[in-house]
Amino acid sequence: MEKEHFLNKVFASSGITSEELQQIIPKYKQVSFQKNEYLLTQGQVERSYWFIETGFIRSYIVDTEGNDITFNLYGSGDVVIDYPSMFFFAPTRENIQALTDLVCWEISFQDFQEMFNSITNFREQQRGLLVGSYFALKEHSISLIADQAKERYLSLLQRKPTIVQNVSLKHIATFLGITDTSLSRIRKELANV
């Protein structure tokens, strides 16, 4: 996709003017990653973030027992960023990995910061992304407490069908807070109905 076309879509409902968009466009650059490549690994400080044009990404953390837990799954159109690392200059606990070959649009923290401080509409739009991530995490967290594993799976299937279709069972399972064994049984049960 052409850069301008893509960014037009990203900023479509933000009220950004075409003059502002002309300032924003040069800050984004297209980057590609190969399947299994890492965009960020544990211990690094994130100095830029990405919008996915095509492909799938997961982020995962390794817990104290060494278990690999998928923290988030991303698809086309999603923004991929570890906010605490980016804004606190803190070494991340996350590993962000390409699940497929990727085409992304990257912006550096420095460029982001400059536009965040100078363009009100950009600021509002980006704050919206952060609040949106917070909201998604909040719903996920409530769901881990309130819902059975089967309900969590059905909810994900409804909200992000392409993720469920394209990501391996074990990653979806740990994202939902269960084992791959359990998710396999849940799928079997759902298929039998």
Next chain:
Amino acid sequence: MEKEHFLNKVFASSGITSEELQQIIPKYKQVSFQKNEYLLTQGQVERSYWFIETGFIRSYIVDTEGNDITFNLYGSGDVVIDYPSMFFFAPTRENIQALTDLVCWEISFQDFQEMFNSITNFREQQRGLLVGSYFALKEHSISLIADQAKERYLSLLQRKPTIVQNVSLKHIATFLGITDTSLSRIRKELANV
């Protein structure tokens, strides 16, 4: 506490100048709530938020089965806000309730917004609060998946001892994603060691 003294503490490490602080100070007003009073209820849109000077607050949501689940617990110095409701003008799912008599400092969204757009240091500091909330929620969410209930309780006890001392067992339990019965047993077990 005097208003200026309190705000000096809140903005201490934000790089805000004393001229800027003079702009900020008039926007905050002291408000009191009585025990059990609601600061926000389900369905409302949040139009201001609070810093707690003294007292304890909990926010809870009611799930689809009618269960009351504590989403967050707040004590002195904490910022109390439902970000999605505030920034998306969305009816909240949360009920925010005083657990004790409270003294808080309140700021309206409108005043917040004005300063967020005009004072760079205020902007950075407030963005930091949002990212900090995101980070806390992220750790909590990972902990719900990766840790046993006992570990989650011990972690809360270590990070927020005054919360554990001042909030009733059943609220702490649902915050940790377990029943009051289970938490009671965990406490018994810990006492016996």
Next chain:
DNA sequence: AATAAATCTTGTCATATGACAAGAAAAACT
């Protein structure tokens, strides 16, 4: 102080999910 209400503890039993292991199926690689 007496009473009522809320909170916490403890018993018994049920159940969702995990742990581990073996095979089957699918995907990746040579």
Next chain:
DNA sequence: AGTTTTTCTTGTCATATGACAAGATTTATT
């Protein structure tokens, strides 16, 4: 195409936690 590696399924058994109910304790109210 054949081989290796990864992913998914299924069986058996274990366990953390829940559900419900009855008392005990603490706190609030008259």
